[in-house]
Amino acid sequence: xxxxxxxxxxxxxxxxxxxxxxxxxxxxxxxxxxxxxxxxxxxxxxxxxxxxxxxxxxxxxxxxxxxxxxxxxxxxx
Numbered sequence: 001x002x003x004x005x006x007x008x009x010x011x012x013x014x015x016x017x018x019x020x021x022x023x024x025x026x027x028x029x030x031x032x033x034x035x036x037x038x039x040x041x042x043x044x045x046x047x048x049x050x051x052x053x054x055x056x057x058x059x060x061x062x063x064x065x066x067x068x069x070x071x072x073x074x075x076x077x
Contacts, residue, residue, distance in 0.1 A: 031068060048064055
């Protein structure tokens with residue numbers, strides 16, 4: 001019974017293996033274009049204690065990029 005139920009779900013891919021939804025170079029260019037560079041620098045420095053996203057662990061980098069992506073969407077409206 002369970003096999004029939006889960007058969008259509010596809011292969012399981014752990015969350016940490018899935019690629020990040022945002023590309024840092026494109027996101028940074030979009031942030032600069034939207035005049036949000038100061039916010040990028042401030043959040044990175046104050047919340048993550050780093051000067052560039054490359055200094056962060058992969059998990060923190062993804063978190064930061066997701067936050068910035070959401071902020072860009074919010075301010076882009």
